[in-house]
Amino acid sequence: MRKFRYEKRTDVSMARKILNPVFFVLLAFLFCALLLGAMGFSPFAVYGKMISTIFSLRGLTRSIEAGLPLMFTGLAVALGYRMNLNNIGADGQYALGAIFCAGFGLYGPPMPAVLKIIVMFAAAMLGGALAACIAAVPRALWNVSETILTMMLNYVFLNVLNYLMYGPWKELNQMVAQTREIDSSLWLPEFGNTGISLALLIAVAIAFLLWFLLKKTTWGYQMEVIRRSPRAAEYAGMSVKKNIISTLCLSGAIAGLAGFAEVNGVLHRVQADLPNNAGYTGIVIAFLAYLNPLSTVLVAFLLGALQISAVAVQITGVPSQVATMIQGSIMLFVIAGEFFIRYRLVKVQKGEAA
Amino acid sequence: MGELILEMKNITKTFGSVIANQDVCLKVYAKEIHALLGENGAGKSTLMNVLTGIYRPDSGQIFCHGKEVSVNSPKDAVDLGIGMVHQHFRLIPTLTVAENISLYTEKKGFLLNPAKMQKRIAECSRSFNLEVDPAAVVWQLSVGEQQRVEIVKLLYHGAEILILDEPSAVLTPQEAQDMFNVLRKMADSGKAVIVISHKMNEVLNNADRITVLKDGRMEDTMVRKDATLDRLTRAVVGKQDYKEHFRTQKNISPDVVFSMEHVCAKNDRNLDELKDISFDIRRGEIFGIAGVAGNGQRELSEVIAGLRPVTSGKIMADGADLTCASARERREKGIALIPEDRLETGLVPDLNFSENIILTRYSSSRYSRKGFLRFDRMRRDAEDYTKEYEIRHGGFDLPVGLMSGGNQQKLLLAREVSGNPKLIVAAYPVRGLDIGAADMIRQILLQQSEKGTSVLFISEELDEIFHMCDRIGVLCDGELMGIRNTSETDVFEIGQMMAGERKNSEKEASSYA
Numbered sequence: 001m002r003k004f005r006y007e008k009r010t011d012v013s014m015a016r017k018i019l020n021p022v023f024f025v026l027l028a029f030l031f032c033a034l035l036l037g038a039m040g041f042s043p044f045a046v047y048g049k050m051i052s053t054i055f056s057l058r059g060l061t062r063s064i065e066a067g068l069p070l071m072f073t074g075l076a077v078a079l080g081y082r083m084n085l086n087n088i089g090a091d092g093q094y095a096l097g098a099i100f101c102a103g104f105g106l107y108g109p110p111m112p113a114v115l116k117i118i119v120m121f122a123a124a125m126l127g128g129a130l131a132a133c134i135a136a137v138p139r140a141l142w143n144v145s146e147t148i149l150t151m152m153l154n155y156v157f158l159n160v161l162n163y164l165m166y167g168p169w170k171e172l173n174q175m176v177a178q179t180r181e182i183d184s185s186l187w188l189p190e191f192g193n194t195g196i197s198l199a200l201l202i203a204v205a206i207a208f209l210l211w212f213l214l215k216k217t218t219w220g221y222q223m224e225v226i227r228r229s230p231r232a233a234e235y236a237g238m239s240v241k242k243n244i245i246s247t248l249c250l251s252g253a254i255a256g257l258a259g260f261a262e263v264n265g266v267l268h269r270v271q272a273d274l275p276n277n278a279g280y281t282g283i284v285i286a287f288l289a290y291l292n293p294l295s296t297v298l299v300a301f302l303l304g305a306l307q308i309s310a311v312a313v314q315i316t317g318v319p320s321q322v323a324t325m326i327q328g329s330i331m332l333f334v335i336a337g338e339f340f341i342r343y344r345l346v347k348v349q350k351g352e353a354a
Numbered sequence: 355m356g357e358l359i360l361e362m363k364n365i366t367k368t369f370g371s372v373i374a375n376q377d378v379c380l381k382v383y384a385k386e387i388h389a390l391l392g393e394n395g396a397g398k399s400t401l402m403n404v405l406t407g408i409y410r411p412d413s414g415q416i417f418c419h420g421k422e423v424s425v426n427s428p429k430d431a432v433d434l435g436i437g438m439v440h441q442h443f444r445l446i447p448t449l450t451v452a453e454n455i456s457l458y459t460e461k462k463g464f465l466l467n468p469a470k471m472q473k474r475i476a477e478c479s480r481s482f483n484l485e486v487d488p489a490a491v492v493w494q495l496s497v498g499e500q501q502r503v504e505i506v507k508l509l510y511h512g513a514e515i516l517i518l519d520e521p522s523a524v525l526t527p528q529e530a531q532d533m534f535n536v537l538r539k540m541a542d543s544g545k546a547v548i549v550i551s552h553k554m555n556e557v558l559n560n561a562d563r564i565t566v567l568k569d570g571r572m573e574d575t576m577v578r579k580d581a582t583l584d585r586l587t588r589a590v591v592g593k594q595d596y597k598e599h600f601r602t603q604k605n606i607s608p609d610v611v612f613s614m615e616h617v618c619a620k621n622d623r624n625l626d627e628l629k630d631i632s633f634d635i636r637r638g639e640i641f642g643i644a645g646v647a648g649n650g651q652r653e654l655s656e657v658i659a660g661l662r663p664v665t666s667g668k669i670m671a672d673g674a675d676l677t678c679a680s681a682r683e684r685r686e687k688g689i690a691l692i693p694e695d696r697l698e699t700g701l702v703p704d705l706n707f708s709e710n711i712i713l714t715r716y717s718s719s720r721y722s723r724k725g726f727l728r729f730d731r732m733r734r735d736a737e738d739y740t741k742e743y744e745i746r747h748g749g750f751d752l753p754v755g756l757m758s759g760g761n762q763q764k765l766l767l768a769r770e771v772s773g774n775p776k777l778i779v780a781a782y783p784v785r786g787l788d789i790g791a792a793d794m795i796r797q798i799l800l801q802q803s804e805k806g807t808s809v810l811f812i813s814e815e816l817d818e819i820f821h822m823c824d825r826i827g828v829l830c831d832g833e834l835m836g837i838r839n840t841s842e843t844d845v846f847e848i849g850q851m852m853a854g855e856r857k858n859s860e861k862e863a864s865s866y867a
Contacts, residue, residue, distance in 0.1 A: 218722045225713065228704045234661060235691070235699045236713045237682030 006343040016341060021288070024337035028329040035325065036318070045316050050309035059308065061194045065266060067304025069094065069275070071203040072258035073282030074289065074296040075210060076128075080251040081291050082214065083223050087248060089135060089150025090255040091279030092157035093128035097256025099161055100127030102263045102270040105182040106169070113185040120186065121260050128256020129249040131157055136248035140241040146248065154279065165272035177272035188265040199265030203297060206254060210293040223247065255279065284331050303327065356384030358420070359546050360405075360436075360515055365414035367400055374400040375411070376570045382515065387537055387547045389561035391554065391590060396788075397570040398550045402517050406438045407431040432458075437508030438517040443500050447493035451475070454492055455507045479506045483539055498529035505536065516540060517548045520786075522556055526646045534560045552788060554586045566590055590789060603804050605638040606824065610670075611808045612658075612689070612777045617667030619657050627653045627832045631667070635777065635808045640799070642823030642840075643812040645852050647782070650832035651812050652694060655781040658810070659691040660684040672776065685714060688776030692766060692783050694812075696759075700766045703755030707747055708732040710754050711739065711769055739768040743794070760791025767798055778802060781812045796822060816845050828852055 033043035053059045073090040080087035087093075101124035108116065135149035165177040172180075188197040214220035226233040226240055233240055258278060263270060285303060289295035310323020360382040367375040375397045382388050390398045403409045405416065407425040416423055418434050425431050431438075445454050452472040472488035479486045486499070486506050495503065501521065508516055518537070522530035537547050537560070551557050557564055558581060565575040566589035574589040613634035621627035628650050635641045643651060656662035658669070660681035669677045671687050679687070693699040701710050712721045712732055721728055736750050743764045747757050754762055763783065770778060780799060784792035799822070803809050813819050819826055820840060828835040828851035835851040 216727055217725050218716050218727060219725060221709070221712070221716050221727060224705065224709070225702055229698065229702045231699045232702045232713065234681065235659070235693060236716070237660075237680065237685055 004345045004347055007346050009342060009344050012341055017290070020337055020341050021334045024333040025330050027337075028326070028333040031333070032322075032326050032329050036322070041316070041318050046313050046318050046322065049313045049316050053309045053312040054305045057194075059305070059312075061196050062308045063301060063305035064196050064200060065304070066307045067301040068199055068203060068261050068266065069258040069278045070281055070285055070300035070303055071207070071297050072261060073255050073275075073278045074285035074300045075203070075207060075282075075293055076251045076255035077279075077282040078286035078289065078291045078293060078296050079210060079254065080248060081286055083227050083243065083247045085139070085244065085248055085251070086147040087132065087150050087251045087255075088147055088283065089131065089153050089252070089279065090258075090282045091275040091277065092150070092154035093131040093252040093255035094258040094275040094278060095154075095157040095161040096127035096131040096259075097124040097253075098127070098259025098263055098270050098274055099157075099164065100124055100256070101260045102169075102179055102182065105186055105263065106179060113183075117186055117188070117264060120264060121257070124256045124260035124263075125253035126256070127259065129253040131256070132248045132252020133245070136245045136252075139248065140244040158273070158275065161270070161274065162272045165270065169270070171269075179269045179271075181268045182263065184268075186264060187268055195266075197261075197265035199261035202257065202261065206257070207293040207297045214293070255282075284327075288331065288334055306330075356386070356544065356546075358382075359384050359418065361417040362401070362405065363415045363417070365401065365404055365411045365416075367404055367409055367411045373570050375404070378414075378567070378570070378572050380565060380572070382546045382548060383563075384514075384544050384546050385541050386562040387534075387541050387549060387560060389557040389564045390548060390550045390567065391557050391564055391586065392552065392567035392573075392788075396567040396590075398567055399519060400570075401567070402438060402519065402548070402550060405431065406436055406517065432511060432513075435512055435514035436517070437511065437513030437515070439501065439504040439508065439519065439521065441519045443504055445492045445500060445503060447491075449492060450488065451486055451490050451492060451495075451503050451506075452488040454503060455488075455510050458507055458511055475506065475510060478510045482506070482509055482543065484509075484536060496529075498525055498532065501525070501533060502536070505540075509540075513545070515546045515548065517550070519550045520552075521549060522551070522553065526648070530556070552590075554583060554590070557581075558583065558586070587789075604824070605804050605806050607637040607806070609637050610634045611637050611672060612810075613670045614658075615668040615670070617657060617669060618665045619653050619662055620665060621650075621653055626665075628657065628664075629831075629833045631834050633827055633834065633837060635810060637776075637808055638803055638806045639825065640803050640809040640811055640823045642819040642826040643810065643829055644816060644819050644826050644848055645814065645829035647814050649829045651781060651829060653832070654829070655691060655693065655779050655810075655812060658684075658777075658779050659689060659693075661691075685773075688774070690714075690770040690773060690775035690778045692763075692770060692778065692780040694781035694785070696763055696766050697755065701754055701762060704753050706752060707740075707750045707754055707765065708736045710765060711735055714769065715773055735772070739765065739772075743768045743798070758791075760787045760794075763787060763791060763795055767795055771798060771802060775807060777808045777810065779810045779812070782814070783811075784813075784818070816848060819848075820845065 029047065033047070036043040036046055054063060073094060076090045076093065077087050101120045104123045105116070105120050108119070111119075131153060132150070135146050135153060138144040138149060139146040162177070165179070169179045171178055188199055190197050214223065222233070222238050222243055225236065226238060226243055230240055258275070262274060281303060285296055285299045289299045306323055306327055310320050310326070313322060314320050358381060362378065362380040365375050365378045366373070378397070378401055380401070390401070392398050400409065404411045405425065407427045407430050410426065416425060423434060425434065425436070446457070449457070452468060452475050455475050456471050475486070475488040479488075484502055484506055486502050492500060492503065505516065521533055525533060537549070541547050541562070549561065558578070561578060563575065563577050564581050564586065566573040566586065568590065574585070576585070615632050617628060617631045618626065619628040631654065633641070643654065645651065653662060657664055660676070660679055660683070664677060667677070668675065671684070671689060674687065676684055676687060697703050702713065708729070712727070715721055716727070721731055733750065739745060740747070745761050745764045745768070747754070747761055754765065757765070767783070778799065783799070784795050787795065796818075799809050799811065811819070811822055823840050825837055825839055826843065826848060827837045828848055830852060835856050838847070
């Protein structure tokens, strides 16, 4: 016998939009606690270790470091979805951005350090934009699925990256597939001794800039109209094609900046498999953040925290895959929980047949 | 009139603070066509959704064959023999008629027997004299045929009470008459038929009994012989006077604002749709395009607005050649379009009131400065439009998709008019609107023409065309059958031209005299 039925909500409050996912994240942790218990681990010990890892200065800075590339890829994916474009290729754009950036840093002509950093910044954006543009043009002109194109291009650019790492750009007399370090004058300044560089500010600034552009400008307005109704956009005289190309390229450029952040801010070099699936994690982040640029930064940080705490819990004897499990559970629960943002459960009254 | 099959007593249904139905009572008898008449938003659809189990009433009772029943789901309604044909058909285009009909059944075996299924459905449709080919694939059928499939679907599952939501809205006049003949047969065979409509003539000609809803309440109910246009009008619009607008003041100057010469264009299926269209429009003139819908009207309006390329011919506005100009360039030249599908093309339903106000002028200096939107202006214009055009809405921040059709159209028209266009292309601007809103929309267009704006008025309602237009061009099968001065022609002649008769008489009025 059915005791509940669901009813569409007519208005959704801000508080609900925030509290609903929080509730389902907690539910996901509860679910994982049961799994951990079944596996013979103490969930208290595991979660305790995770919490103590994250809530330490070292943990916080490491979380930001891990979350940094995710902020860029998350913003890139969110921007694409703002126009119903599925940019699955943030990984590849990140890779090409890193190649362009490090390539100029290592092999570019000598010039003043500040100028060189700025050119590297631009090169990273150019690389990312170029990678996205290859998908954007066929999408705009011939309606070829950008989902497939961007995804397939990931393989291309990741393999280009790895070819360079194992081949021509490999650091001499080293076993690891990576370039040598870029000159230390090109490193972004750090905040004190934290290991957190200026790149974090760049990510936050871009998030604010995107938020502002989307909300306040005619460009953002056009995107919103095209996303909601391409036919109305054409009626209004907007060029849907131009907007598809410009948005996807901008999305790629932002993903490319993840390369700049790593090369100039964190690693100071490029490694094989550098993107490490940041592009795919970016999709998760964009969705969990409801495509809002500001929340994207926050969610990226949280997922970064999750990743580093997972490494830490291995001390308690738990495999690091637990983090992947928790990450997957959170996503599943939050996305399923979205239902309750749009609908409410109503108890069936007496006398009402179910 | 047969026995009382269905009775709804004191039905009340509210959505939040909005009262959609209040104490509505409805009696439906076997062997009758019962028309439910009312403006948009009068509560007709809500009442029928209560009857078919889609909504649950807050209070009230439903009796079927004298027994109180509760309809809590569409399935309950089907079990009670209540079936509804929605305005937008619930058919799966890629399946056959037989597959669509059997989808609806309870008994689902593992194996399908298409031949047997088709035979049974053919028998059923034949017994009701409804021509339907059970083997045909739905997307290949015309709209009228699809509607018949929907009716057969209900009959096949034993419906006693057939409800049709605005059944004639999607049909040509001929198809509509056929459909009412079918409904008459249904009624004669003992069924009860409920037709939701807001066309008074249609109701007067075809219904046995008429119930009028207004503002969620039952305003009047009568048998046909007691019904007059006057009484219906009064019940539908209430105290408001029903004025027919005629062109009283004209302000037509001899200069040509817009002209088309030998224009040809293709339709979405890449077939020739518009064939050799030539006409011109003077300043301040209302030029009507009469014709059955689907004879090239959509393509014509899109070609003028720059949303569809021409294959040959020439388009001129104010002496400039616009044949290859983009939609935006034409808009800047003063051509405004009220598209026929206002909610898909003319507005963005998910965006709010203010955001829809700027849709066609978002980059103008009025609403943007150096790329930044001017929210203060948007807000002020939203308030002005609301007041000036009496637009009713739940707030400037709510999606316009939640507004009623009439208010959506007022918003759309307010926006297009405020750009001071030289030519307004209005494609079916009052289709599907209630009398109050339709009246206002026509009034606005008339005022515009008095100010010297030209209007291209596309409609399939002949009386409306005659009331509004100075000249009438008739489209049939993508060709202009002829152009007449309204004062020198009559409904009979235009009707003949709509049916495809080309009349090249001395009355040809290729330019306004």
